[in-house]
Amino acid sequence: MTPLFVLTPRPFVSPLRRVLTPVCALAAALAIGGVIVALLGRSPAAAFRVFLVEPLTDPWAAQEVLLKATPLVLIATGLLFCFRASRWNIGAEGQFLVGGLCGGGIAILTHGMTGAWILPAMMLAGACGGLAYAALPALLRVRFGISEILTSLMLVYVADLLLDYLVRGPWRDPKGFNFPQSVAFSDAALLHPLLEGGRLHAGMILALAAALAAALVFRRTLFGFAIAASGEAPRAANFAGFNEGRITILVFLISGALAGLAGVIEVAGQVGQLRPGFGQGLGFTAIIVAFLGRLSPLGAVLAALVIAVLLIGAESAQVSLKLPLDLARFFMGLLLICILLGESLERYRIRFRRAEKERPA
Amino acid sequence: MAPRVELVGITRRFGALTANAGVDLTLESGVIHALLGENGAGKSTLVKILYGLLQPDAGEIRIDGRPVRFDSPRAARAAGIGMVFQHFSLFEDFTALENIAVSIPGAVADRRLRARVAAKAAEFGLAIDLDRPVHSLSAGERQRIEILRALMLDPRVLVLDEPTSVLTPAETELLFRTIEAVARAGAAVLFISHKLEEVRRLCSAATILRAGRVVARVDPRATPAKALASLMVGTGIADLRAAPAHALGAPVLVVEGLSVAPEGAHGIALERLDLAVRAGEIVAIAGVAGNGQSEFYAALSGEAGAVRAGRIAIAGLDVTRAGINARRRAGAAFVPEARLGQATLPQASLAENVALSWHATEDLGQPLLDRGRLGAIAQAVIGAFDVRPAAPAAPAAALSGGNLQKYIVGREIAREPALIVIDQPSWGVDARAATHIRQTLIDLAGRGAAILVITQDLDEALDLADRIAVMRGGRLSVPIPARGASRETIGMMMTGAPAAEAVPA
Numbered sequence: 007m008t009p010l011f012v013l014t015p016r017p018f019v020s021p022l023r024r025v026l027t028p029v030c031a032l033a034a035a036l037a038i039g040g041v042i043v044a045l046l047g048r049s050p051a052a053a054f055r056v057f058l059v060e061p062l063t064d065p066w067a068a069q070e071v072l073l074k075a076t077p078l079v080l081i082a083t084g085l086l087f088c089f090r091a092s093r094w095n096i097g098a099e100g101q102f103l104v105g106g107l108c109g110g111g112i113a114i115l116t117h118g119m120t121g122a123w124i125l126p127a128m129m130l131a132g133a134c135g136g137l138a139y140a141a142l143p144a145l146l147r148v149r150f151g152i153s154e155i156l157t158s159l160m161l162v163y164v165a166d167l168l169l170d171y172l173v174r175g176p177w178r179d180p181k182g183f184n185f186p187q188s189v190a191f192s193d194a195a196l197l198h199p200l201l202e203g204g205r206l207h208a209g210m211i212l213a214l215a216a217a218l219a220a221a222l223v224f225r226r227t228l229f230g231f232a233i234a235a236s237g238e239a240p241r242a243a244n245f246a247g248f249n250e251g252r253i254t255i256l257v258f259l260i261s262g263a264l265a266g267l268a269g270v271i272e273v274a275g276q277v278g279q280l281r282p283g284f285g286q287g288l289g290f291t292a293i294i295v296a297f298l299g300r301l302s303p304l305g306a307v308l309a310a311l312v313i314a315v316l317l318i319g320a321e322s323a324q325v326s327l328k329l330p331l332d333l334a335r336f337f338m339g340l341l342l343i344c345i346l347l348g349e350s351l352e353r354y355r356i357r358f359r360r361a362e363k364e365r366p367a
Numbered sequence: 368m369a370p371r372v373e374l375v376g377i378t379r380r381f382g383a384l385t386a387n388a389g390v391d392l393t394l395e396s397g398v399i400h401a402l403l404g405e406n407g408a409g410k411s412t413l414v415k416i417l418y419g420l421l422q423p424d425a426g427e428i429r430i431d432g433r434p435v436r437f438d439s440p441r442a443a444r445a446a447g448i449g450m451v452f453q454h455f456s457l458f459e460d461f462t463a464l465e466n467i468a469v470s471i472p473g474a475v476a477d478r479r480l481r482a483r484v485a486a487k488a489a490e491f492g493l494a495i496d497l498d499r500p501v502h503s504l505s506a507g508e509r510q511r512i513e514i515l516r517a518l519m520l521d522p523r524v525l526v527l528d529e530p531t532s533v534l535t536p537a538e539t540e541l542l543f544r545t546i547e548a549v550a551r552a553g554a555a556v557l558f559i560s561h562k563l564e565e566v567r568r569l570c571s572a573a574t575i576l577r578a579g580r581v582v583a584r585v586d587p588r589a590t591p592a593k594a595l596a597s598l599m600v601g602t603g604i605a606d607l608r609a610a611p612a613h614a615l616g617a618p619v620l621v622v623e624g625l626s627v628a629p630e631g632a633h634g635i636a637l638e639r640l641d642l643a644v645r646a647g648e649i650v651a652i653a654g655v656a657g658n659g660q661s662e663f664y665a666a667l668s669g670e671a672g673a674v675r676a677g678r679i680a681i682a683g684l685d686v687t688r689a690g691i692n693a694r695r696r697a698g699a700a701f702v703p704e705a706r707l708g709q710a711t712l713p714q715a716s717l718a719e720n721v722a723l724s725w726h727a728t729e730d731l732g733q734p735l736l737d738r739g740r741l742g743a744i745a746q747a748v749i750g751a752f753d754v755r756p757a758a759p760a761a762p763a764a765a766l767s768g769g770n771l772q773k774y775i776v777g778r779e780i781a782r783e784p785a786l787i788v789i790d791q792p793s794w795g796v797d798a799r800a801a802t803h804i805r806q807t808l809i810d811l812a813g814r815g816a817a818i819l820v821i822t823q824d825l826d827e828a829l830d831l832a833d834r835i836a837v838m839r840g841g842r843l844s845v846p847i848p849a850r851g852a853s854r855e856t857i858g859m860m861m862t863g864a865p866a867a868e869a870v871p872a
Contacts, residue, residue: 226735231722234715239708244670245701246723247692 013354027352028298028305031344032312038344039337048327056326057319067322069205071314073276077102077268078310079213081292082299083220084264087257089301090224092237095258097143097158098265099289100165101136105266106273107169108135110280113195113273114177114188124194129270136266137259139165144258148251154258162289170282177280187281197275209271214307216264221303233257265289287335291317294342297349313338369432371396371555372417372524377426379412386412388579389426394524394555399546401566401587402559404576405599405797407767410559413576414526417557418450419443430523449522449554451513453529457501459633463512464497470516487518491548492541502633506657507538514545525549526557531565532823533656536858543569561798563592575599600798607806607830610813616646619698619786619817620667625677627666635659637666639677640843642836644786644817649808650846651832652821655861659841660821661704664790667819668701669694682785692727698785700724702775702792710775711763717774718745718759724779744781752777752803769800776804786817793827805831825854837861 036058040050061067081098088095109132116124143157170186179189197207224230235243236253243250268288277284295313299305320334374392378385386409394400404410415421417428419437427434430446437443440450457466467484468476481497488495493511501509510530517525527546531539546569550556560566566573566587573587575598583598620643627637637659644650654660666672667679669691678687681697691701701724703709711720718741722731725744731737745759752773756765763771772793779787792808793801808831812818821838822828828835834846837860844860 222735226738228722228726228731228736231712231715231719231736235712235723238714239712241705241709242712242723245668245691245703245709247669247690247695247727 011356011358013350014357016353016355019352023352024300027348028300028309028345031298031341031348034348035337035341035344038340039333042333042336043329046329048329053323053327053329056323058315060322061315061318067318070318071311072206072210074314074317075307075310076209076213076275077272077288078292078295078313079307080209080216080268080271081265081289082295082306082310083213083216083303084261085292085296086220086224086301086303086306087233087260089296090237091233091253091257092240093144093147093254093257094155095140095143095158095261096155096293097140097160097162097289098261098292099285099287100158100162101139101262101265102269102272102289103162103165103169103285104139105132105136105269106284107165107172107269107280108132108266109270110188110191110273111177113191114280116195117189117192119192120194122194124192125197125274128195128274129267132266132270133263134266136269137263139266140258140262141255144255148254154254166282166285169280169284173280173282179279185281188279190279191274195274196278197271207271207275209275212267212271216267217303217307224303229256265292291338294338294345297342297345369429370394371431373427373429373432374413374417375427375429377413377416377423377428379416379421379423385579387416387423387426390576390579390581392574392581394557395572396523396553396555397550398572399550399556399558399570401570401573402557402576403561403563403566403573403595403599405561406769407797408576408599409579410576411528412579414450414528414557414559417443417524417526418448444520444522447521447523449517449520449525451510451517451525451527451530453532455509455513457509457512459502460500462498462500463495463504463508463515466501466512467497467516467519471519484515484519488515490552491515491518491545493545494541506533506655507535507541510534510542511545518549522554524555524557526559528559529561530558531560531562535655535861536825536854537862538655539565563587563595566595567592577601596798607802607809610809613647613813613815615648616815618643618645619682620644620788620819621678621680622667623678623680625666625679626675627662628673628675630662630671630673635662635841637662637672637841642819642843642846644819646785646817647812647815648834649812649818649820649832651828651835651849652819652838652843653825653828653835653857653861654823654838656823658838660790660823660838662841663838663843664701664703664788664821667788668699668703670701670703695724695727695782695784700779700782700784700787702779702787702789704790704794706768706771706775707764711771713764714762716745716760716762717749717754717766718742720763720774721745721748721778725782728782744778748774748777748781751781752807769796772796773800773803776807780807780811784816786819787811788819788821790821792820792822794823801827825857828857829854 043050043053061071081102085095085098109128112128112131139161142161143154146152146157147154173188174186177188179187197209200206200208232243232248232253235246236248236250273280273284291313295306295309298312299309316334316337320331323329324331370393372394374390377387377390379387390413402410412421416423419440419442435446464481464484465476468474468480474480484497493515495508495511495515510533530542534542546556558570570587573585574581575583577599587595622640622642625637625640629636635658652660662672666674669689674687678685680686681694681699684697686694686697707713712723721741721744722736725731731740742759748754749757749759754770754774766774776792792804808818820831829849832849835849835852835857836846837844837857839861
């Protein structure tokens with residue numbers, strides 16, 4: 007059977023097209039999402055306002071957007087190291103949870119104590135925890151050739167169950183009425199707002215600094231060049247003598263450390279204790295952020311803001327429009343599909359086939 | 368009577384580049400027609416249009432006078448276009464017969480098909496063992512399967528793209544006899560080659576393309592090779608200048624009893640290779656493609672190869688187990704066969720690509736790369752080798768094959784190596800760039816570097832080298848002096864005759 011159309015590579019991809027691709031993907035996802043909202047019997051215009059406009063115009067919601075974007079930027083920045091090297095760390099959620107657990111563990115151990123060292127110690131523990139947890143799939147790949155996609159993903163569920171066990175078992179708050187959660191962290195173990203009365207904390211600055219540092223590494227260092235070579239042309243990386251195994255391990259360690267750091271920032275900033283589900287799937291959402299930002303650190307910052315707006319918008323849409331919260335997840339899946347499709351159309355042109363012409367006998 | 372195939376006013380653009388501009392090509396029944404042109408002249412585009420892989424922006428294809436349109440190679444095959452590409456598309460684990468069966472709609476590899484195929488093979492003098500799996504066959508045998516596969520569909524036109532590049536001189540003779548039989552049987556033949564002497568022997572018509580346009584239609588039998596080359600390039604090509612007489616120094620590259628395990632199921636094992644290349648000397652490794660040359664290159668550069676026995680020394684340093692960067696630090700430079708994706712990172716700029724090999728021996732800036740320095744090195748290479756576009760910021764992928772190869776060779780030579788190992792220095796490079804690269808190597812040897820060239824192009828080996836060794840089935844012959852060696856002698860070495868008897872030492 008002759009296919010209806012074929013994809014032919016474009017010889018040149020203009021810079022304009024590269025910028026337009028994520029914009030068009032977002033627009034297409036919004037259009038499809040609008041149709042779904044209409045099918046659910048709500049006004050797409052109202053949904054658009056609640057999802058995308060109000061989170062930016064309302065001062066309280068705008069702060070929430072920045073808070074939500076913070077872990078996304080950190081995790082996505084780490085993922086960029088992997089994805090640019092074509093190493094597929096799908097388990098940032100697990101590294102995020104383990105980071106939160108390790109940092110939270112310090113908070114629980116030091117409960118009631120004071121000291122300026124507690125918060126930095128938590129951050130260090132969280133980063134190390136995420137790093138160690140990411141080292142597992144990296145080592146399995148380098149040593150035994152096992153697909154890091156599967157192992158990193160499966161380790162997410164292990165981390166999830168570990169968290170569940172700890173907050174129901176050894177780390178459960180004895181005065182918590184049997185709720186599966188740890189004690190509320192002491193003051194010394196919490197990230198405090200930067201401004202009186204506000205909610206924003208230092209995590210945002212750390213996230214931005216990480217993104218800037220990543221941009222510098224990618225653009226200006228030999229290590230960044232080695233990552234690009236390893237991802238785009240492994241034979242060129244081999245010719246340059248860049249060690250494939252070492253790059254695999256390094257990008258996973260960096261990715262895991264940043265995801266772990268994001269985990270600490272989340273529990274010490276937003277949550278204030280350990281409880282099941284504090285991850286909220288942010289480690290998976292960050293994959294979308296990385297791709298929506300075209301694998302660039304500054305793009306990831308912008309993409310994280312877009313996604314955070316959607317997440318906050320979904321929360322208020324649930325209240326004001328009675329739209330299911332899962333709609334936001336659905337929409338992000340839709341967005342990812344649109345981005346991947348857009349990237350294909352950026353590199354390939356669709357050529358529809360006409361019916362086969364008469365052939366000479 | 369209308370000609371068998373006419374291409375009329377074929378135009379095809381890729382973005383800003385016009386690959387074919389109003390090309391007319393007429394192929395007559397029974398005539399072997401050559402299509403000549405440098406790399407990038409538009410030969411491949413034209414052939415892809417004829418075979419339905421590309422659609423023209425303007426122009427028409429006529430077969431026996433009737434206009435046709437090909438949406439796919441299938442439609443082209445159905446209309447009688449037979450195609451033999453330079454790179455084979457055969458299933459390695461299938462037999463020859465099975466490979467032929469899969470290409471004939473509705474056929475199965477049974478006894479009836481076997482009889483038909485055998486009869487066709489006999490008719491055109493194609494010697495093939497139909498029951499051997501393809502992975503055990505030589506390049507020449509594989510090509511015969513491809514030709515037979517095309518002939519099974521009784522083509523009106525047979526197109527052969529650079530068919531002799533993988534053949535020994537003797538195999539080339541066999542191929543020519545087959546092509547002549549195909550023409551005698553009434554088909555038109557389009558023969559694409561850059562080996563002008565072959566074209567002059569085989570073809571009675573030639574169309575020459577330059578920059579996408581037809582610049583001449585000549586009878587190649589009546590046109591000297593030098594004149595054909597000038598038509599292709601547009602100007603005359605300079606002859607190579609020999610390096611001033613210089614004494615050879617101590618061996619810089621020493622290979623002793625090197626055996627390397629084969630890589631993958633169909634890789635070639637290297638068996639007890641011995642070779643020494645002295646300072647100031649150019650040694651060429653000739654041989655038919657796929658006889659272990661790639662494996663030898665990779666073992667020398669350290670990019671691949673599990674050494675089972677023997678040793679490799681560079682400038683007196685044992686590097687048998689060392690990585691490529693340790694070998695670079697010992698004074699070596701390497702130019703691999705694949706220019707994009709191995710010798711360069713396609714999307715990175717020429718300046719950034721300097722770091723690929725230079726980082727081994729130079730501090731290019733810590734922690735931030737010194738972009739000014741990388742740009743200056745790239746600029747110097749561009750200037751010395753006339754690389755176009757002359758922009759260090761241009762991505763490697765934007766360069767033509769010839770310009771990219773000049774950049775890569777220039778980048779490695781600018782490191783002032785004591786030894787340079789080059790795999791296929793001018794494969795697919797236009798004549799002028801090839802001459803430039805060869806001249807550079809000769810000059811480098813004159814300055815005292817040891818040079819090892821691995822090449823499938825026998826003329827290149829004879830032009831360049833002081834000594835030539837032949838690689839065959841993973842073994843290396845004893846090098847013979849290039850001066851006085853004839854194509855026939857080396858051709859015999861390629862097919863297995865011992866060199867010592869044929870050549871006085």
